[in-house]
Amino acid sequence: MAREAKKNWTVGQRYRRLEDISHTQITEMMEKRSLDNGYPNYHIAPAFGLLNDPNGLCYFNSEHHIFYQWTPVGPVHGMKYWYHLSTKDFIHFTDHGAAIHPDQDHDSHGVYSGGAIVENDKALLFFTGNKRDENWKRIPTQCYATMNTAGEIEKKGIIIENDHYTEHFRDPKVWKQGDDYYMVVGAQTQDLKGAMILYHSQDLSKWEHKGPIKTTHNDFGYMWECPDFFELDGQAVMLFSPQGVSSSNPYDFKNVFSVTYLVGDRVNFSSMELEGEQSIRQPDYGFDFYAPQTYVDDKGRRILYAWVGLPEIDTPSVKHEWAGMLSLPRELRIENGFMVQKALEELEALRGEAIEFTGTLQQPSNSFYLSLDIDIVEFSIELGNSVGDKIEFKVTEDEFTLDRSQMSEIYAEEFGLTRKAPRLSLTQQIEVYVDQSVIEIFINGGKHTMTSRFFIDDLSYLKVSTSLKSTYYPMKSLSGFNLK
Incomplete structure (x- = not known):
């Protein structure tokens, strides 16, 4: 029933903006949601509409900042915004509302996922601008915005255009190493293979395309979404959500799309190889875990949030006008090649x-x-x-x-x-x-x-x-x- 109801949404309905939704419609959606006994108490979930990927996770201005993908028009994938919450203790939150809006030509059809870094007195929020042309062809670009200590966000525009990949080119995650900035982007190569693409910059405005990071899994699905790269406990970790992967064993890759990671010694930026690569692993074997993203807080902890949900699957909560939630925040460590997760002590x-x-x-x-x-x-x-x-x-x-x-x-x-x-x-x-x-x-x-x-x-x-x-x-x- 829920799936049939969602199939009836037209493209025009899905891509309405927040300002096109009447106060009456919002009130009705929130009232339906409030009647749902399945709505969580200690997980982050939307007041109405659809939540998916965690975005822009960072520790900034003495607070943890959590953004997520949000479609306000209803429990469907459509016009995406970044929604913003912050917390000092993971118990009490400040609700900042919709933070990054699809209000430019290059993000006219949605502000897609990405990560964040903190520099001086600003948080830098990287995202994919999603634009559709008159033939509905996607034109993705990597963009960024800044957020100051007052919470004011200013878009800085496009920093990387898509010169090498199919229209599947999204979800930038940036980190700084010394004076250099690095970015990984999820992409589909021209031969329709998933890849984690590396870029390098010294000033955030000019980015050098380094190409796919080479692993033994270079023919592993048709798209790698939501890439994350980080170093933890002396190891290099590539975390991503491959699409188009299955397995004959009873455990791995049983969802429509799954999450996986590779642990190695380091990425060699000259050869573009993950050196010392270990066996590929899944962090989660449940039905609903996707698009995880990590960040480091003021205590040096590597913290992960994921979307409790999956693309292309509708849960029964859609009849209550909401869908999706975030996992509990989890602290990570590397142990014998495994990415070990533990719910935050807070x-x-x-x-x-x-x-x-x-x-x-x-x-x-x-x-x-x-x-x-x-x-x-x-x-x-x-x-x-x-x-x-x-x-x-x-x-x-x-x-x-x-x-x-x-x-x-x-x-x-x-x-x-x-x-x-x-x-x-x-x-x-x-x-x-x-x-x-x-x-x-x-x-x-x-x-x-x-x-x-x-x-x-x-x-x-x-x-x-x-x-x-x-x-x-x-x-x-x-x-x-x-x-x-």
């Missing part, structure tokens, strides 16, 4: 009083954190309601399985109703974050996660098999923006 402040239980718990809240230590071969966690609708997280000696085939509302069946991840050790601390209609499970010591939306009407109980003692913490709500 989130512990959201926990209520601990409840220890075995067996079944009638939940006091559907926004909670669950922790359990295991060293047994098999067990399961079940979330359900009184009429038998449920999701299950099942564990065997060799693997983890997340099964959402018995939800109240089934969707995206064509991509399967279970996801699996390898179990790397018998002894585990399993951490589970549930927030109304989203679950984030940290497994294998954080080497993997399983992030997913789920839809169960009147969710009421949590069941842990065997006699395992589990600790449940109700979670409080974030404050300062679009929450019930």
